[in-house]
Amino acid sequence: MAGPLKQFEVNALVPVELGGVDASFTNASLFMVIAVLAITFFLTVSMRRRSLVPGRWQSLAELSYEFIAGMVRDNVGSEGRRYFPFVFSLFMFILFGNMIGLIPYSFTPTSHIIVTFAMAIFVFVGVTIVAIIRHRLHFLSFFLPPGVPVVMAPILIPIEILSYLSRPVSLSIRLFANMMAGHTMLKVFAGFVVPLGIIGGWAPLAVDVALTGFEFLVAFLQAYVFTILTCLYLNDAIHLH
Amino acid sequence: MRTVLTQAALLVAAVGAGTGPALAAGLPQLDASKYPSMVIWLAISFAVLYVLMARVALPRIARVLEERQDRIDDNLGKAASLKAEAETAAEAYEKALADARDQAQEILHETSQRLATTAAKRHAEVAERLTGEIEAAEERIARAKQEALSHVGEMAAGVVGEATAKLLGEAPDEKSVSAALMSTLKGRG
Numbered sequence: 001m002a003g004p005l006k007q008f009e010v011n012a013l014v015p016v017e018l019g020g021v022d023a024s025f026t027n028a029s030l031f032m033v034i035a036v037l038a039i040t041f042f043l044t045v046s047m048r049r050r051s052l053v054p055g056r057w058q059s060l061a062e063l064s065y066e067f068i069a070g071m072v073r074d075n076v077g078s079e080g081r082r083y084f085p086f087v088f089s090l091f092m093f094i095l096f097g098n099m100i101g102l103i104p105y106s107f108t109p110t111s112h113i114i115v116t117f118a119m120a121i122f123v124f125v126g127v128t129i130v131a132i133i134r135h136r137l138h139f140l141s142f143f144l145p146p147g148v149p150v151v152m153a154p155i156l157i158p159i160e161i162l163s164y165l166s167r168p169v170s171l172s173i174r175l176f177a178n179m180m181a182g183h184t185m186l187k188v189f190a191g192f193v194v195p196l197g198i199i200g201g202w203a204p205l206a207v208d209v210a211l212t213g214f215e216f217l218v219a220f221l222q223a224y225v226f227t228i229l230t231c232l233y234l235n236d237a238i239h240l241h
Numbered sequence: 242m243r244t245v246l247t248q249a250a251l252l253v254a255a256v257g258a259g260t261g262p263a264l265a266a267g268l269p270q271l272d273a274s275k276y277p278s279m280v281i282w283l284a285i286s287f288a289v290l291y292v293l294m295a296r297v298a299l300p301r302i303a304r305v306l307e308e309r310q311d312r313i314d315d316n317l318g319k320a321a322s323l324k325a326e327a328e329t330a331a332e333a334y335e336k337a338l339a340d341a342r343d344q345a346q347e348i349l350h351e352t353s354q355r356l357a358t359t360a361a362k363r364h365a366e367v368a369e370r371l372t373g374e375i376e377a378a379e380e381r382i383a384r385a386k387q388e389a390l391s392h393v394g395e396m397a398a399g400v401v402g403e404a405t406a407k408l409l410g411e412a413p414d415e416k417s418v419s420a421a422l423m424s425t426l427k428g429r430g
Contacts, residue, residue, distance in 0.1 A: 008269040010279065021277045028275075029282035036290045043298035050305045052312060058305075065302045085295035093290055114276045115283050180270065 004187035008111060008180065028115070031107040035096040064092065068227070075231035079238050086126075087234075090119070091227040098179060098219035102212065110222075111179035113172060120172035123230050131237035142240050171229055178222045182215045397422055 012024035043064075046057035054062055068088045072080040080087075094110055101108025109115050131139045143160040144153055189211065192204040269275075398419050406412045 005269060010269060010272070010275040012278075016278075018281075021281075022274065023281045024278045025282070026275070026278055028279055029286070032282055032286040036286045036293070039290060040293045040298065043294075043302070047298070047301050047305060050301075050308075052309055054305075061302055062306060065299065065306070085299055086291060088299060089287065089291045089294045092294070093287060109279075109283070111270070112279060113270050114279045118280050118283055119287075176270070 004184045004191060007107070007183060007187060010112075027107045028109050028112065031100060032097070032109050032115075035093060035100055035109070038100065039092045039096050064088075071228060071231055075228065076235045076238060080231070080234060083234055087227060087230060090123075090230060091223055094119075094175065094226050095220065095223035098223055099216070101179065101183065102215055102219060108179055108183060110175055111183055113176045116176040117168065117172035119226075120168040123171065123233065124168040127230075127233045127237045130234065131240070134238060135240060138240070142236065167229075167233065171226065175222050175226050178218055182211070182218055186211055186215065394419070394422070 010026045010028050012022075012026050013030060014025035016023045016025060042057075043061050046061040049055070049058065051058060065088070068091055069084060072084050072087055076083070097108065097110040100106055101111065131142070135141075143157050143164070145156070145160070148156055186208055189204040189208045193201045193208070195201075196204065398415065401422055402413060402415065402418050405418065
C-alpha cells in the first residue's frame with residue numbers, strides 16, 4: 001500500500017525542458033491548470049444569464065466577488081481597488097487548490113512548500129515595491145513605530161525588520177503545513193481501515209469522515225487567512241502603520 | 242497546534258509506513274529538482290487566471306452587480322419622487338379643503354347676517370304698521386267715545402224732559418232741565 005506521503009510526489013506527465021531547466025508538465029501542473037479552469041468555468045458559466053434576480057450559481061459567484069471586494073475595502077480601503085483582481089485571483093486559486101485536493105486520488109498544489117513560498121514571496125516583493133513606490137524613503141519609517149523613544153530604536157528596528165522579513169516565511173509555511181498535515185492524517189487513518197479488519201476498521205474510518213469535514217473548513221480558512229494577510233500587508237504598504 | 246499535529250502525523254506516518262519509499266527519499270516537498278517546473282507552471286497558471294479574472298470574469302460580475310444597484314437606486318428614486326408627488330397632492334387637497342371650509346363659513350355667516358337684517362327690517366315694518374293701526378284705532382275709539390259722551394247729555398235731557406212731561410203733564414223748558422241735570426251729575430261727582 002502507498003505510504004501517506006506518496007500523495008505529495010510530483011511526477012512528470014509531459015517532460016519539457018526549457019534552456020536546460022526542467023519545466024515538465026507534472027501532476028502538480030495539471031491540478032493547477034484544473035483549478036484555473038474550474039474557477040473560470042465556475043465564474044463565467046454561473047454569470048452567463050446575468051439575471052437581475054440571481055439563481056444559485058450566480059449567487060455563489062456574486063458572493064465570492066462581494067466577499068473579496070468587502071475584504072479589500074475593509075482592510076485596504078479605496079486605494080485597494082487596483083489590487084482587487086490580484087487578491088481575488090489569489091483567494092480563488094488557493095481555495096480551489098485546497099478544495100480540489102480533497103478529492104481522493106487528486107493532487108494538492110498548495111501542500112507544496114515551493115508553491116506556497118513562491119506565492120508568499122510574490123506577495124511580499126509586490127507589497128514592498130508598492131510601499132517603496134508610494135513612500136520612497138519614508139517607507140523606512142515603517143520599521144520605527146511612531147511615538148517610540150529614540151533609545152529603544154536600536155533594539156526595535158532589528159526586531160521590526162526581522163518580523164517584516166519573516167512575513168513570507170510564516171505566510172507560506174502556514175498554508176503548506178496545514179494542507180500537508182491534513183492530507184497526511186487523512187491518509188494515515190485511511191491506511192488503518194483495511195488492516196484493522198471489519199471489526200476495528202470502523203474507528204479510523206469514522207475519524208477520516210470527521211477529518212474530511214474538518215479539512216473542508218481548513219481548506220477555506222487557510223485560503224481566507226492567506227488572502228486577508230495579503231490585504232493587511234497591502235494596507236501597511238499603502239498607509240504605513 | 243497545527244505544527245504539533247504535523248509532527249504527530251509525521252510520527253504516525255513513520256510508524257505506519259515503516260521504511261516506505263517516500264520516507265526513504267525524504268519529503269517529496271523537499272525535492273528541489275522539481276522546484277523549477279512547479280514555479281514555472283504556478284506562474285503560468287496564475288498569470289492566466291489573473292488575466293481571465295481581471296479581463297473577463299470580474300468585469301462581468303461587476304457589471305451585473307452595478308446594473309442591479311442602478312435598478313434599485315432607480316426604483317428608490319422613482320418611489321421618492323412618487324412620494325413627493327403624493328405629498329404635494331395631499332397638500333393641495335388639504336388646502337382646497339380648508340378653502341372650501343372657509344368659503345362655506347363665509348357664506349353661512351353672510352346668509353345668516355342677511356337673514357337677520359331682513360327679519361329685523363320686516364319686524365320694524367310690521368311693528369310700525371301695527372303701531373300706526375293701533376294709534377288710528379285708539380283715535381277712532383276716542384272719537385267715538387267723545388261722540389258718545391257728547392250725546393249722553395242731550396239724550397239724558399230728552400229722557401228727563403219726557404219723564405217730567407209724563408209725571409207732571411207739562412213739558413218743562415229745556416234750559417231748566419239741562420241745568421237740573423248738570424247739578425245732579427255734578428253732585429254725583
